[in-house]
Amino acid sequence: MPIRTAVLSAVVLTLTAVSGGRVVPQAQAQAVHPDTGALARIAAEARAGSRLMETAGYLTDIYGPRLTGSPHLRAAGTFVVEQLKKWGITSARFERWGPFGPGWTTDRFVALVASPSPYPLLAFPKAWTPGTGGSVVANAVLAVIENERDFDTYRGTLKGAIVLTAPVRPNALPAPRRGDPRYSAEELRALTEPAPAPAASSGEAVRAGLEFARKRMEFYVNEGVIALLEPGGYDGAVFVGDGRMRDDAAFAGQGFYPWPDAVASQVVVSSEQYNRIARTLQSGTPVTVELDIASDYHPAEPDSFNIVAELPGTDLSGEVVMLGAHFDSAHAATGAADDAAGCVVMLEAMRILRASGLKTRRTIRLALWTGAEQGHLGARFYVTQNFADPASMELRPDHARLSAYFNLDRGAGAIRGLYLQGNTAAAPMLERWLAPLKPLGATALSPRFSMDGDHQAFDAVGLPAFDFIQDPGEYEARIRHSNLDTFDRLNGDVLIQNAVLVAFLAYEAANQNGMVPRKPVPPPDKAAAGPWSPGR
Numbered sequence: 139m140p141i142r143t144a145v146l147s148a149v150v151l152t153l154t155a156v157s158g159g160r161v162v163p164q165a166q167a168q169a170v171h172p173d174t175g176a177l178a179r180i181a182a183e184a185r186a187g188s189r190l191m192e193t194a195g196y197l198t199d200i201y202g203p204r205l206t207g208s209p210h211l212r213a214a215g216t217f218v219v220e221q222l223k224k225w226g227i228t229s230a231r232f233e234r235w236g237p238f239g240p241g242w243t244t245d246r247f248v249a250l251v252a253s254p255s256p257y258p259l260l261a262f263p264k265a266w267t268p269g270t271g272g273s274v275v276a277n278a279v280l281a282v283i284e285n286e287r288d289f290d291t292y293r294g295t296l297k298g299a300i301v302l303t304a305p306v307r308p309n310a311l312p313a314p315r316r317g318d319p320r321y322s323a324e325e326l327r328a329l330t331e332p333a334p335a336p337a338a339s340s341g342e343a344v345r346a347g348l349e350f351a352r353k354r355m356e357f358y359v360n361e362g363v364i365a366l367l368e369p370g371g372y373d374g375a376v377f378v379g380d381g382r383m384r385d386d387a388a389f390a391g392q393g394f395y396p397w398p399d400a401v402a403s404q405v406v407v408s409s410e411q412y413n414r415i416a417r418t419l420q421s422g423t424p425v426t427v428e429l430d431i432a433s434d435y436h437p438a439e440p441d442s443f444n445i446v447a448e449l450p451g452t453d454l455s456g457e458v459v460m461l462g463a464h465f466d467s468a469h470a471a472t473g474a475a476d477d478a479a480g481c482v483v484m485l486e487a488m489r490i491l492r493a494s495g496l497k498t499r500r501t502i503r504l505a506l507w508t509g510a511e512q513g514h515l516g517a518r519f520y521v522t523q524n525f526a527d528p529a530s531m532e533l534r535p536d537h538a539r540l541s542a543y544f545n546l547d548r549g550a551g552a553i554r555g556l557y558l559q560g561n562t563a564a565a566p567m568l569e570r571w572l573a574p575l576k577p578l579g580a581t582a583l584s585p586r587f588s589m590d591g592d593h594q595a596f597d598a599v600g601l602p603a604f605d606f607i608q609d610p611g612e613y614e615a616r617i618r619h620s621n622l623d624t625f626d627r628l629n630g631d632v633l634i635q636n637a638v639l640v641a642f643l644a645y646e647a648a649n650q651n652g653m654v655p656r657k658p659v660p661p662p663d664k665a666a667a668g669p670w671s672p673g674r
Contacts, residue, residue, distance in 0.1 A: 177642050193221065198472035201217065206515075207442060215232065233445075235509070240437035242435055249407070260407070261408065263431050265380045266435075276300045285350075302367050306416045306420070307413075321610070330584055355401055359402050365404065369407060369408070375617075376406055377406070442508045448501050451500040458500060458502075458503050459644055461504050462544070463545070464477045464511070470619070474623050475549045477546075478628075487640040496645060500647070514592045537601065545603065545604065546605075549608055556607060557587065561602055606636075
């Protein structure tokens with residue numbers, strides 16, 4: 139059913155006014171850019187025919203969570219490819235990448251304190267950790283292992299126990315952003331300033347920490363623990379991650395083959411309840427915990443996939459503008475803000491451009507990535523195969539044909555501008571395109587590097603890659619990778635507004651006479667190579 143709201147109506151009226159009070163037919167559209175007539179047509183189509191929230195409902199309520207390698211991810215991907223084809227984007231397809239390794243699902247999970255006073259636990263198993271083989275009731279033991287000397291302290295004492303692995307401590311996560319969830323004018327202005335120098339970090343310290351974590355997990359497994367409990371989150375939000383033991387090779391895209399004997403069952407418990415159990419143990423009162431975890435590994439298909447689709451260009455069809463978001467999600471909720479929100483905005487932008495009949499000189503390509511939560515693996519594979527291997531920096535022909543890549547992965551907030559990744563030469567062009575979008579609040583161009591996104595794979599080989607600035611709300615503090623990341627966190631008006639903005643930027647980039655300016659190609663970086671790199 140078409141979405142018709144006061145907010146979208148206001149956007150259409152505002153953007154139509156920009157074009158002279160009417161939606162300009164394609165034949166009469168302005169020859170100069172930005173093309174405000176096209177913008178009004180985009181906004182009108184968004185208001186009249188939006189499928190965005192319907193698509194979001196399928197990705198979250200029906201198919202989510204979408205952990206890479208899981209059958210839920212593939213089912214959701216099949217739905218999206220079929221939907222794109224129904225919208226007339228017949229090029230939609232899976233593009234395989236890999237290997238990744240087995241997928242993982244949890245089919246049953248029960249966690250509660252059995253004694254001294256029974257109560258259910260707000261808790262979730264970590265991804266890729268094994269099940270318990272049925273319901274078990276065992277003593278809880280507080281065993282905090284912080285260095286190798288602690289191995290001797292607990293050796294021979296943990297067999298058959300459910301182990302609490304962290305001390306009681308106040309939660310150190312950032313406080314939620316209360317009040318106005320939008321960036322203020324001052325906060326946006328601050329983003330346009332160069333970023334402060336990052337604190338120095340020691341790669342050696344990181345490697346040492348990873349090595350000790352592997353030794354500690356090996357100790358727990360060899361001692362025969364039933365499960366490991368750890369605190370995570372507060373105030374109803376539980377942050378749940380990946381339970382595999384990853385080393386430097388794994389972060390480079392290798393070693394993703396976890397099996398039940400490699401790690402112990404790991405469960406994240408709300409900090410308030412975890413601290414209650416730990417304090418009870420510290421008082422000398424025994425605690426028993428009941429767990430029933432049924433986890434399943436899916437090794438039949440070691441490869442994963444990206445979803446790719448194109449709107450063909452006209453006279454410059456060999457050149458490409460790309461839109462992207464990551465399709466996979468964490469598993470404690472349904473991955474709504476992270477990143478179904480980005481996916482449905484990009485899908486809606488493609489639908490709008492197709493349905494509006496607007497033509498573009500360059501091809502517009504959509505890519506929805508998987509393996510993003512494990513190190514942006516799908517995007518890195520795609521860049522290596524199509525544009526350049528960062529290990530050698532030997533450029534493929536398509537490297538010269540990509541005008542720009544736009545990435546959306548900062549939650550479900552309104553778009554307020556773009557991170558330039560240091561590509562300040564592109565700022566004047568982007569500023570022109572954003573000018574008609576001021577009614578939507580998108581004004582900021584930040585020279586800063588936005589980290590932890592699929593756009594980094596493009597930037598790493600010298601391609602123009604931009605990450606959208608979005609209003610933060612409580613995304614980082616309470617939603618991302620938590621049990622609260624559900625459909626209820628999505629605001630349809632905001633997401634459709636984002637789709638209008640993305641569709642217009644893609645249209646402008648695809649119709650400019652020249653390509654988007656780019657930075658110099660960086661030198662080769664062997665540490666950035668994945669197992670798909672030649673010779674690896």
